[in-house]
Amino acid sequence: MRKLLAAVLLALGAGGAAADPAADRIAQRLARTLADTPVLRAEFEQKKDMAAFSKPLVTRGNFVFARGTGVLWNIEAPLKLAYVISDERIVEIAADGKVQVKSGQDVRGLAQVGRLFRALLGAQSAELAENFDAAGSESGPAWRMELRPKSAQLAHYLKRIELSGAQYVEALRLEESAGDVSSIRFTRLRAATELDAGERERFALR
């Protein structure tokens, strides 16, 4: 994931309209569902298999997708670390409650990171189409989508991304060209109409 996003930042490939019809249909379906879902909550488990590390790095936590606002990414284990990702800034909240705000001004490309992260979680095709060729397949309510980088520069880092799910994105698998693989699985996906007070507070952090 890290490498992907960093690489996307440096990728200069020009976008164009995407995709095969199935991928378009899936994206539109997801977009319709999300349009009716102001807030989506889920648990996640992220597993990174890295060549340099002998055991996979496993992270667990929960996430909140707030349409039009951003994403809360709460890591519960093996350490407590939370991120609030919106268009303009990324806020990091450490276990001891220390808050670090990074705006686009501080770290170049941060806004882009936030947008792409949200695009992947929401399977937003327009955002993804600029950097990837998409191919999709459907069987009943379930679907899969495969993204391959358009530019050689991005392909240098990233082999492919696989997204799958039914009503929402349920799994995300990312293969780096160097061999490292990250996969994120979302469980207990549930829609809600509004953020709770604690979440609102976190989104309000500046």
Add this chain to the structure above:
Amino acid sequence: MESLRRQGAPARAAAWLWLAAVAAALLFVLRQSSGGLPLETNVLALLPQTEHNRTAERAVHALADSLGNRAIFLVEHADAARARALARQFAANLESSAVFARVSAAAPRIDPELLTGFYAPHRFSLLSAADRAAMADGSYDAAARLARRMYAPFSAGVPTAPAGDPFGLLQSFLSALPLLQSSLSVEDGMLVAHAGTRTQVLVLAELQGSAYDPPVQERVSAAVAQAEAALQAAGAVLLRTGGVFYGQAARAGAEREMDWIGAGSLAGITALMWLLFRSLRPLLLSLATVAAGVVCAAAAVLAVHERMHLITLVFGASLIGEAVDYAIQYFAAHLDAGPGWEPRRGLARIFRGLLLALATSLIGYAALAAAPFPGISQIALFAFAGLAAAWLSVVLWLPLWVTQPTRRDAGRALAWPRRVLSRWQQARPRTALWVLAAGLLVCLPGWLQLFPDDDIRLLVARPAALVEQEYRIRAAAGMNAGGRFFLIEGADAESVLRQEEQLAARLRARAGAPGFIATSDFLPSAARQAENRALIARALPVEQGVALLEQAGLRAGALAQWRQDAGAAPAPLTLADWRASPLSVPFRHLLLDTPGGLASIVPLLGDAGDSGLAALAQDLAGVTLVDKAASVSALLGQYRGWIGLWLALATAIVYGVLCLRYRPRAAGAVLLPTLAGLGCALALYGYSGLPLTLFALMALLLVLGVGVNYAIFLVEAGAAAPAPFAGVLVSAATVLLSFGLLALSSLPALRQFGCMLTAGVACAVLAAPLAPLFGARA
């Protein structure tokens, strides 16, 4: 023909010789301007060297060159995605026009492999400012940094290998490099700013050729206009800036102004001369002498200078009004003589007056011609050569070509001037004295309100629309304007880099200080590298790092490699390494080899006016703040002072010259109308709130030269001669017309010049009959 023969062969030979010389000058000018008049639109070329330090002057030019051939655009649209797409389209349109060497809507392509390849071997000697501070104050938490690098869902910046850079030190160093040279953010591989709800996307273009080359300017403006039309059709707004646009606008403006000032002057001269002489012959011959003057002036400028400044061009157009004076006086004498005209005697009668008039005019310009200020000395050279040539033409040609007496009835032609003159003559000196005293009282408060202005922008016509766009682009991109920078000089790279690091630390610590680009951020001094190494060894001892990595599960091979790299001591990065790397290409102009060693330029981003910046470097040896605009303003102020003194001195010299011909008291009377003109003009400036600039004072020098002429012509002709006075009135009218038109110029310097000259000459001519009144006699 009889008269011609009597005039003798030498005079005829001289006339033909002069005609040949003018023809040669014309050929020379035509040859020099075969591809259009060679015009200079670069403001830097107009300015004198302002820096005592030669290296600083070189640095100013190095920076200007690196920026000058760029055009910067922002494509603005309400929708972010649309703005990006339109910017790409715009860039493609410009690219296909084949006018630019390179057009890019993409953020600079920084190859991460290149970055890590260059820096990774030295990563245990490199620290970002933030990490260095954290390590120095003990707040660096290696375990937390490792955990974040491993578990955070993403990271922004330059990617580095987790095994080689597990604590992210190199990543944070690389991400802090000022690679983009601006404060824009990267979105979709494009440089983007957000202005309210609108999105602005940066497009950079590199010119093919010089921004100050007229054909380049034409091609660029045509290509941009075409691409802009497509943007506007899509609802986007284009902002642009760059020397090429200013140069193009200035040149087009100057050419337009030259056209209408020249046309206006000619039309006015034609009308006035027709009014007085009612004959085509004096008109055509006068214009011939003016043409000779202009041709010789242009030839003189092009012989001495490679290109003609725009300011000279516009000024030159208005010089027509002054150069025609000598011919007018000649024809006034012709008219006055009536049927008894005899060329040689006619010339003899007015020759002394003409010579005196030329001498006083040239005194005004002579000092300016010697000024080490290219813009001003070129104007003065133009005027000097032009007036001298026009004068020679009158003296050498007109006696040969004006042989027949006039058929015009002098009495009828001069009825009106005679009335004005007799009104003056009825006045008694005592009354005139009272009028003068009253005038003095009226002027005094005006003089007290005078205030100076030495802004560099006086010299440049900056169309408001372009200035506004530049301002908005700067606000969005915080880009280097090229005018203000720190210069660090030293005997070798190490001492320069160390001084620069101290300066950079002070700039970072200062709230509100502008951003900057420092070579030492890319290439820390050897001392700084050693310091970093020691800091890392203290805050992240090898064994502690190894333990943390082991715990995190780093494989044995990677672990051993990390331990070895952390303990090794590679040779530090050097200037030679940096210069050899392709990474340094966009930054090479920031380092100058000097006779004394090396100099580094630290350009300041944005215009935030911070008056305390110079003090920041006061105790740093070899570090100076160079502010070209401020230096030029200081210099203009200095010149303003000098010209003020020269004005006083020139007045004294003119008085001395007058004393050669008149008795001291009479010479004073001849000077009096001019002094009245100078005083009135200054008072008008004070009352109207116009600032007193160098150029306004230059105009006063001319008022001195021209104003004295009028008094001389009147005194030479004798107290009650209406013909010379009519000539003076026509002369003054032509000067007022052409310099009055100059007051409408878009160049503030010329506008100031025109205003002051118009006011001064108007007052001087109205007061001219004071000279004979106070007893000046030939």
